[in-house]
Amino acid sequence: MGKVFSDLSVSADGFATGVGQREDAPFGDIDETWLHGWMFEAGEENRAEVDAIVDSGATIMGRNMFGPVRGEWNRDWRGWWGPNPPYHNDVFVLTHYPRDSLEMEGGTTFHFVTDGIHAALERARAVAGDRDISVAGGARTVNQFLAEGLIDELRLHVTACVLGAGERIFDGVPPQRLERVSVRATSLVTHVTYRPLR
Amino acid sequence: MGKVFSDLSVSADGFATGVGQREDAPFGDIDETWLHGWMFEAGEENRAEVDAIVDSGATIMGRNMFGPVRGEWNRDWRGWWGPNPPYHNDVFVLTHYPRDSLEMEGGTTFHFVTDGIHAALERARAVAGDRDISVAGGARTVNQFLAEGLIDELRLHVTACVLGAGERIFDGVPPQRLERVSVRATSLVTHVTYRPLR
Numbered sequence: 001m002g003k004v005f006s007d008l009s010v011s012a013d014g015f016a017t018g019v020g021q022r023e024d025a026p027f028g029d030i031d032e033t034w035l036h037g038w039m040f041e042a043g044e045e046n047r048a049e050v051d052a053i054v055d056s057g058a059t060i061m062g063r064n065m066f067g068p069v070r071g072e073w074n075r076d077w078r079g080w081w082g083p084n085p086p087y088h089n090d091v092f093v094l095t096h097y098p099r100d101s102l103e104m105e106g107g108t109t110f111h112f113v114t115d116g117i118h119a120a121l122e123r124a125r126a127v128a129g130d131r132d133i134s135v136a137g138g139a140r141t142v143n144q145f146l147a148e149g150l151i152d153e154l155r156l157h158v159t160a161c162v163l164g165a166g167e168r169i170f171d172g173v174p175p176q177r178l179e180r181v182s183v184r185a186t187s188l189v190t191h192v193t194y195r196p197l198r
Numbered sequence: 199m200g201k202v203f204s205d206l207s208v209s210a211d212g213f214a215t216g217v218g219q220r221e222d223a224p225f226g227d228i229d230e231t232w233l234h235g236w237m238f239e240a241g242e243e244n245r246a247e248v249d250a251i252v253d254s255g256a257t258i259m260g261r262n263m264f265g266p267v268r269g270e271w272n273r274d275w276r277g278w279w280g281p282n283p284p285y286h287n288d289v290f291v292l293t294h295y296p297r298d299s300l301e302m303e304g305g306t307t308f309h310f311v312t313d314g315i316h317a318a319l320e321r322a323r324a325v326a327g328d329r330d331i332s333v334a335g336g337a338r339t340v341n342q343f344l345a346e347g348l349i350d351e352l353r354l355h356v357t358a359c360v361l362g363a364g365e366r367i368f369d370g371v372p373p374q375r376l377e378r379v380s381v382r383a384t385s386l387v388t389h390v391t392y393r394p395l396r
Contacts, residue, residue, distance in 0.1 A: 012354075012376060012392060013368035014212055034375065156210075160378040160392060162368050170211035170360050177232065178210060180358040183383035190381050192388060194210060194358060 002132035003152035004121070006142045007053045008169055009035045009189075010156055015163040016139035023068045026080050034161040038189035045186045049157065057131025058124035059091040060117075062141035066093045066110070073099045079110065087136075090127045092120040094141060117144050139167035146173045151196060153181065158190040200330035201350035202319070204340045205251045206367055207233045207387075208354055213361040214337035221266045224278050232359040236387035243384045247355065255329025256322035257289040258315075260339030264291045264308070271297045277308065285334075288325045290318040292339060315342050337365035344371045349394060351379065356388045 008016045011034065018030030027035065038046055063069075067077040079085055084105040092113045099112040113120040124133045135145050145151050156169065181193040206214045209232070216226030225233065236244055261267075265275040277283055282303040290311045297310040311318040322331045333343050343349050354367065379391040 013366075013371075030373075158390075160376040162371050162374050162376065164368070164371065164373045168211075170362070173211075173360050173362065175228075175362045176360050178358040178360065180383075180388065183381065183388050185378075185381035190378065190388075190390060192356075 001125070002057060002128055002130055004133045004135060004145070004150055005056070005153040005155060006135040006137070006145065006151050007049075007155045007157065008137060008139060008142060009038070010139075010158055010169050011035065011161045011163040012158060013162050013164065014168045014170065015166040016137065016142075016169055018163055018166040021064060021068060026068075028166060030163055030166070034163070035159055038157065038159065038186065042186065042188050046189065046191075049155070049184075049191050052155070053134070053136075054086055054088070055132070056089065056134035057128030058089050059087045059134045059136050060120050060124055060141070060145075061091060061093055061136040062138050063093055063095045065137045065141065066091075066095075072097050073112075078102060078104065084108070090124070091136075092124055094120055117141075117148065117150070121145075121150060139169050139171070143170065143172050146170070146196065149196065154178075154194045154196070156192045156194070158192060159188065199323070200255060200326055200328055202331045202333060202343070202348055203250075203254070203351040203353060204333040204335070204343065204349050205247075205353045205355065206335060206337060206340060207236070208337075208356055208367050209233065209359045209361040210356060211360050211362065212366045212368065213364040214335065214340075214367055216361055216364040219262060219266060224266075226364060228361055228364070232361070233357055236355065236357065236384065240384060240386050244387065244389075247353070247382075247389050250353070251332070251334075252284055252286070253330065254287065254332035255326030256287050257285045257332045257334050258318050258322055258339070258343075259289060259291055259334040260336050261291055261293045263335045263339065264289075264293075270295050276300060276302065282306070288322070289334075290322055292318055315339075315346065315348070319343075319348060337367050337369070341368065341370050344368070344394065347394065352376075352392045352394070354390045354392070356390060357386065 018028030020028040069077045085108040088107040102110040178194040184191045216228035218226040283306040286305040300308040376392040382389045
């Protein structure tokens with residue numbers, strides 16, 4: 001059985017998004033390069049970490065990571081990523097509003113899960129086989145999984161900035177010790193991998 | 199002129215203390231070894247960082263770092279550190295309540311500064327000469343200095359735990375980019391040094 005991992009780019013104060021997410025600002029009112037410049041401006045140097053992010057047999061994400069639509073699915077939103085999303089596997093989107101699965105190009109299919117994170121994980125396991133499962137974000141979704149002890153490996157990509165507001169890693173997660181599995185510093189980011197010990 | 203630096207041991211979620219500070223629990227209701235075990239259990243491995251913490255010509259700290267007394271100085275509190283505190287220089291304690299300076303053994307003298315962080319920094323500079331000045335804590339005090347752009351080097355010692363509540367580094371600090379000066383991982387802690395760019 002594969003492990004459950006999660007990758008998040010966060011500021012030095014732990015924020016993975018700013019406030020005010022909307023269609024033309026998926027990460028809210030921040031300069032997104034502060035958080036993700038390391039992937040785009042220094043991709044080669046961080047190749048191993050970038051590749052690992054999408055190396056999974058199935059993906060789980062929160063509804064806000066999928067898109068800016070709230071409430072009922074009253075428009076044909078198909079994700080932020082265009083016709084060929086970078087996941088290339090089954091992506092289980094957590095939502096309170098049912099919707100038919102959405103087949104995209106390149107092997108990505110979005111499924112809409114209305115019965116919670118445990119159900120999503122079960123469905124992800126069923127399709128992932130022996131491969132790992134990615135809990136892709138956002139921070140609120142990752143925190144839900146952490147709080148339930150469902151994450152085996154949390155990979156934080158810590159960037160040198162202060163955001164001050166937004167969605168923060170570890171919010172609502174009970175006090176606990178972690179195991180720090182690895183640290184690698186490259187020019188724009190510090191990669192730190194933790195394993196929860198509970 | 200020396201630089202102004204600050205060292206803080208923090209959890210992975212950025213807390214430098216728990217809640218509920220009191221005389222028999224200087225860091226509140228947490229297992230203090232989670233935050234400071236790296237100094238005591240693995241001191242040799244972290245010798246450079248431990249030595250650097252007290253390598254200053256003057257020290258500034260918040261009143262809560264000095265002690266649990268609140269309001270007027272209605273008892274003869276002389277700090278958490280016994281008769282010979284580890285500072286061995288002039289320590290400027292930020293408080294709203296005047297008190298005579300307090301000479302301890304080993305060269306430490308506590309001065310009580312009632313006119314704010316800029317005044318404290320000026321007095322520290324006057325005695326430090328060319329040496330560096332340490333803003334020793336707690337997090338709330340460090341955040342005040344950060345918010346005013348007065349810290350040249352912030353050295354975070356990030357430990358593998360989640361605390362979930364307490365005083366947190368960067369709270370109230372305006373959004374900004376930082377320069378990450380260095381990263382060094384030892385067995386119990388990740389030392390990360392930032393330089394604010396404002």
